Amino acid sequence: MRRRLISSTLAVVLIVIAVFGVSLVIVETRTISASAQESVDSEALRLVSIVDSRLLGGDRVNAKVLSEQVAKKRYARIEIPGRDTVEIGERPTGSVLRGRATGEEGETVTVEETRSSVTREVGRTLLIIGAVALLAVIAAALLAVRQANRLASPLTDLAETAERLGSGDPRPRHRRYAVPELDRVADVLDSSAERIARMLTAERRLAADASHQLRTPLTALSMRLEEISVTDDLDTVKEEAQIALTQVERLTDVVERLLTNARDPRTGSAVAFDLDEVVKQQIEEWRPAYRSAGRAIVCSGRPGMRAVATPGAVAQVLAALIENSLMHGGGTVALRTRVTGNQAVIEVTDEGPGVPADLGARIFERTISGRNSTGIGLAVARDLAEADGGRLELLQQQPPVFALFLSREARTRRSSEDAQRPVR
Template sequence: MIITAVTISVLILGIPSIILGGILVWKSEQLALENYAATISTTVERRIDTGEPINTETLLGWLQPEHLNFEVQRLTVRAPGTQVLTVGAPVSDPQLSSISIGPSGTVVIAEASAWKAIMRVGALIGAMFIGILLSLLVGVWLAMKGSRRISAPLIYLAAQAEQLGSVQVRATVRPCGIEEIDLVQEELVRTGERMAGRLAAERQFAANASHQLRTPLTALSMRLEEIELFSKEPEVQDEARICLEQVERLTQVIQDLLNTSKGQAANAEALHILEIFNQQREEWEESFRKQKRELKFIDEAAQPVLADRSILAQVLATLIENSLRYGAGTTTVACRRGTSSRGVVLVVIDEGIGVPAEIENRIFEKGVSGHGSSGIGLPLAKDLVQAIGGRIELTQARPAEFTVSLAALPTSLDPDLVIPKGAVVSVSRRRRRF
């Protein structure tokens, strides 16, 4: 901006000055020649009045005036009663000429070459151009100096804002002396302190809540294990086992939320998607059957994925629950190969009316819901998927189709192929392989 302002100012003032200066120099040379011709005319009039002769030799003495910046190359005098006298060589273009007529009718014509006048005009223009160039250079220097004085604090201010946005340690930036920037920096410091206080309070609340929830959940899981162990009815044992798995998943969800509040990364592991599918089938199949709907799981990829077991189970549970509550017809959960060999996609689709058009582009925003719910499930699922390096998106609105993209392991690194299977150990009627 400074360079632009200086350039415009210099051009607006410099160009007219150059033109006006050139005109003034040219007019000055022309005026000097006119004064010379008038002086010669006065001298000739006086000689005529005194009767002194005027000849070629006299004119030659007048042809080289000392007070002019140029040489008069041709002088012509025509006095009354005398012949026309001309001295000097003809002048080629460009030329300056002046005609002076005296009171008695004496005519004096002075001619001179205009090259010296043109050179003076050129010298003036060159000097003014050099002045303009120096002015521009000084303006650029001042602009660079001023911009560095402004840009450096702005760079530090941007870094402080970035740290504030990423919830990092609050940076301390010294005042730069520019009032507006210092005001913004002080406000950022105050905002960072408020955010730090709120984050500390939220983390403390999450820690307290998780501690208070884990204690009754542990007691509940122990009671369920006792029921599963001592009950003789298979149906009761199955229900107790399913409830126990739900309690374990809820405990893991609480731990994941606590880790998220602390900024800790998820623990990714290689797992088979069929294990997650079997768990979700046991959890939701009965609910779908009560609504006379079908829940299908299809593993087309047959490839291990790299993800956190509890997070992936929670994300799938959120999508299946939404399909159960707001969808219709058959709900299909499929695992397919991605566009590359290093990825797989989980697709959840039903046969319902889909997502309303007014919230289609905001479906993953907190508080956005087309059915009066809290609008927290899908935003939380998005955060959890991103925590394990995946991506969730709405690939089709009507009917609703959600896609979860995950990293896959090469088939050669399948845990069942790399790690040999151990013996089957029975723990409270639950069979696990170690």
């Protein structure tokens, strides 16, 4: 592209110089020739006036007297009736410029000059015009190179940016080139880079979330399958198989939920459901893990509440909180349901050391963890809660109290707020 820009610019400049240069040469040649002819004619008139004055005064007219009145390298011939012809200088040969004038006494003065002087003057003029044209060509070449670099360098830079995008580096460069068209292309590439970066971030986030959220259900399913493989009791096999099928359904729900959140985190499939069933399901699923750790998990609070959310998402949030208490907490884990205003609240607490003071405000951020864990669980749990219009908060750091707030379905018949549900 640089070569084309330089070639086209120089071609335009050369054409312009050729057109104007030829015209200037013609005009200057004619001007110089006319000026030389005018000079010869003027000298002839001047000499004839001098001859007239001398003839009228009775003075002598000869070559010696008039030689000083004729310019060097010019030839003059004075013809006076009844007298000898007076010649001054050497008569030129070849092409000459000739000026002639006639005086009042009948004398004729002829002045001649060789055209070589005109030719030399035209040559000097052509040399000057050629030098100016050469300087113009050099200046045009430099400007063409600069302009070509000014236009080609941004295009090369934009090509590199596009190549970087294609190779998986979506960082926008935010470079502008003071050329509106090129700046527009740069804007589009930067916008594309930002969109690609968001897409890659979403894909990586989906992979991390899926890995984290599927780990626990897969572990539980593996445990159920191991129970089936080591028992000969048909009733136990049926019971464990039914639980395993339920966990497979939960795995399917987790995958669908993660894919839905990856497409649009604000999209939810909220329905009215019995909150007790989800809480009971989570306690039954996690009780073996807590029993193996020598700990207990219980629930209490107001029974019979119905919330408006996605049951699978609520189960995933509770699973994240219960797993967090198992890994980082201590003692008995308690789930408590209560009502505040038009919201149903599920609190999860344990008897452990709680959340460190320096992590309290950042506990729901990704990669933030009190121990060597991924730091994804609570962040995903909050996203799931917010997708259904709920919210997940840390109400107390020591002992830790996490609360899931959900919209509550209005009911015509309410149970006593003080009723308790012990779980053994």
